[in-house]
Amino acid sequence: MKHNTLQHELKKKQPFEIPEQEAILNIVRTSDQFQNRFGRLFREHGLTSSQYNILRILRGEGKPLPILEVAGRMIQVVPAITGLVDRLEKQELVERKRCTEDRRVVYVAITADGLKLLKELDEPLNELHKRLIGHLTKSELRQLSRLLEKARQSLSKD
Amino acid sequence: MKHNTLQHELKKKQPFEIPEQEAILNIVRTSDQFQNRFGRLFREHGLTSSQYNILRILRGEGKPLPILEVAGRMIQVVPAITGLVDRLEKQELVERKRCTEDRRVVYVAITADGLKLLKELDEPLNELHKRLIGHLTKSELRQLSRLLEKARQSLSKD
DNA sequence: CGCATATAGTTTATATGTAAATAATATCTA
DNA sequence: TAGATATTATTTACATATAAACTATATGCG
Numbered sequence: 001m002k003h004n005t006l007q008h009e010l011k012k013k014q015p016f017e018i019p020e021q022e023a024i025l026n027i028v029r030t031s032d033q034f035q036n037r038f039g040r041l042f043r044e045h046g047l048t049s050s051q052y053n054i055l056r057i058l059r060g061e062g063k064p065l066p067i068l069e070v071a072g073r074m075i076q077v078v079p080a081i082t083g084l085v086d087r088l089e090k091q092e093l094v095e096r097k098r099c100t101e102d103r104r105v106v107y108v109a110i111t112a113d114g115l116k117l118l119k120e121l122d123e124p125l126n127e128l129h130k131r132l133i134g135h136l137t138k139s140e141l142r143q144l145s146r147l148l149e150k151a152r153q154s155l156s157k158d
Numbered sequence: 159m160k161h162n163t164l165q166h167e168l169k170k171k172q173p174f175e176i177p178e179q180e181a182i183l184n185i186v187r188t189s190d191q192f193q194n195r196f197g198r199l200f201r202e203h204g205l206t207s208s209q210y211n212i213l214r215i216l217r218g219e220g221k222p223l224p225i226l227e228v229a230g231r232m233i234q235v236v237p238a239i240t241g242l243v244d245r246l247e248k249q250e251l252v253e254r255k256r257c258t259e260d261r262r263v264v265y266v267a268i269t270a271d272g273l274k275l276l277k278e279l280d281e282p283l284n285e286l287h288k289r290l291i292g293h294l295t296k297s298e299l300r301q302l303s304r305l306l307e308k309a310r311q312s313l314s315k316d
Numbered sequence: 317c318g319c320a321t322a323t324a325g326t327t328t329a330t331a332t333g334t335a336a337a338t339a340a341t342a343t344c345t346a
Numbered sequence: 347t348a349g350a351t352a353t354t355a356t357t358t359a360c361a362t363a364t365a366a367a368c369t370a371t372a373t374g375c376g
Contacts, residue, residue, distance in 0.1 A: 018284070018287065019296055019299040019300060019303070020287040020288055020290075020291050020292055020294075020299060021284075021287050022299070022303050023291055023294070023299045023302050023303050023306075024192055024287055024290065024291055026302070026303045026306040026307065027185060027188055027189050027192065027302075027306060028189045028192065028193060029233070029306075029310070030185055030189070030306045030309055030310055031185050031186045031188075031189030031190070032189070032233055033233065033310060033313050034182055034185065034186065035186060036233075037313075039333095039334085043334090043335090048334095048361060048362075049362095050361085050362070050363095051361090066324080066325095067324080067325070068323095068324060068325075075187070075190055075191065075194070076362095076363080077363060077364055077365080078324085078325075078326090078364095079325085079326075079327080079328090079363085079364075079365080079366090080362065080363055080364075081325085082325065082326055082327080083326095083361080083362075084361085084362080087361075102323095102324085102371075102372070103324095103370080103371060103372090104323065104324040104325070104370065104371045104372070105323095105324060105325090105371095106324075106325065126176065126179075129176065129178040129179050129182055130178055131312060132178075132182065132309070132312050132313075133178050133181055133182055133309050133312065134178055134312075135308075135311065135312060136178075136181070136305070136308060136309060138177055140305055140308070141177040141178060141180070141181045142177060143301070143305065144181050144184070144185075144302070144305045144306075144309070145177070145180050145181050145184045147294070147298055147301065147302045147305070148181075148184040148185060148187075148188045148302075149184065150293075150294060150298070151188055151290070151291050151294060151302070152187070152188055152191060153293065154289060154290050154291065154292075154293060155191050155195075155290075197363095197364085201364090201365095206331065206332075206364095207332095208331085208332070208333090209331090224354080224355095225354080225355070226353090226354065226355070234332095234333080235333060235334055235335080236334095236354090236355075236356090237333085237334075237335080237336090237355090237356075237357080237358090238332060238333055238334075239355090240355070240356055240357080241331080241332075241356095242331085242332080245331075260341075260342070260353095260354085261340080261341060261342090261354095262340065262341045262342070262353065262354040262355070263341095263353095263354065263355085264354080264355065317376105318375100318376095319374105319375095319376095320373100320374085320375085320376105321372100321373080321374080321375100322371100322372080322373075322374090323370100323371080323372075323373090324369100324370085324371080324372100325368100325369085325370085325371105326367105326368080326369075326370100327366100327367080327368070327369095328365100328366085328367080328368095329364100329365090329366090329367105330363100330364085330365090331362100331363085331364085332361100332362075332363075332364100333360105333361085333362075333363100334359100334360085334361085334362100335358100335359090335360090336357100336358085336359085337356105337357080337358080337359100338355100338356080338357070338358095339354100339355085339356075339357090340353100340354085340355085340356100341352100341353080341354080341355105342351100342352080342353070342354095343350100343351080343352070343353090344349100344350085344351075344352090345347105345348100345349090345350085345351100346347100346348095346349095346350100
């Protein structure tokens with residue numbers, strides 16, 4: 001007997017009247033619960049989700065990035081990024097380098113230690129992905145991604 | 159020309175190899191961006207998302223609830239709920255009442271002010287739902303909810 | 317040149333999410 | 347009934363999101 005519908009999970013007495021609302025709550029709830037699991041995994045390796053994200057962006061880019069460029073790729077508000085990078089720097093997982101041409105700009109680069117830590121996480125992360133959502137067929141996964149991308153189209157307008 | 163794919167948005171150089179990963183990132187990203195919008199709306203009314211959620215749960219229940227019962231319905235970690243209720247109480251949107259039979263239990267109830275504030279938010283919230291995701295057909299919305307509910311089945315196991 | 321304006325980051329203040337420890341009260345059990 | 351254990355809620359400590367104000371540096375323009 002499966003009871004994974006939102007109505008049941010939230011102990012709602014009435015079914016959802018508005019499918020838009022139901023879909024959005026489903027998105028948010030699923031995201032929260034998945035992020036919980038990832039958070040646990042990261043914590044076991046001394047990282048938070050946001051810290052991991054910064055490292056992954058830097059590895060993906062392959063070269064130092066201005067600190068606000070990193071923030072931009074995370075949908076993150078500007079002030080938050082400073083403290084994040086501070087803590088990563090303290091753990092020696094990234095380095096700050098001031099740009100010589102434009103002295104306002106601060107570059108962030110991932111260190112060898114940072115790369116090593118990411119590498120340790122690659123396999124467990126892949127396993128977690130499969131465990132969380134591997135029971136959907138490839139076709140369902142494609143469809144889910146397509147629907148979510150379509151959902152986000154309402155955001156580009158402003 | 160639409161560029162709402164994750165690969166484009168994240169400035170990734172390589173397409174996703176793993177559809178599981180792509181789907182999960184799509185869920186998380188969509189949720190983050192939507193929650194951003196809701197957060198803005200709530201802030202205009204002096205609330206945060208979590209505070210709104212507590213009020214909505216209390217209104218839905220129609221009677222006082224033990225504080226941990228509220229926390230449980232929010233996927234929220236226990237310690238956080240205390241401060242949330244503190245702030246709501248300070249705004250006189252909820253009240254705490256200690257249970258007389260079991261003096262460990264603290265009930266939380268929504269006040270008339272709280273109900274009034276929620277009522278003010280009902281219409282704008284509905285509009286935001288429609289604006290964010292109203293461009294999907296009813297069939298797509300149903301399908302999206304169904305896929306997300308299926309995705310969450312992996313979580314019930316532990 | 318010299319000032320107005322813009323840009324890149326940081327700091328500050330407040331609210332949240334998480335874990336671990338603690339306090340108060342209930343319940344169980346020998 | 348005394349002591350162990352469980353439950354409910356809070357406190358403490360830290361990392362994070364958000365907004366607003368601020369610093370340092372660049373750029374534009376008369």
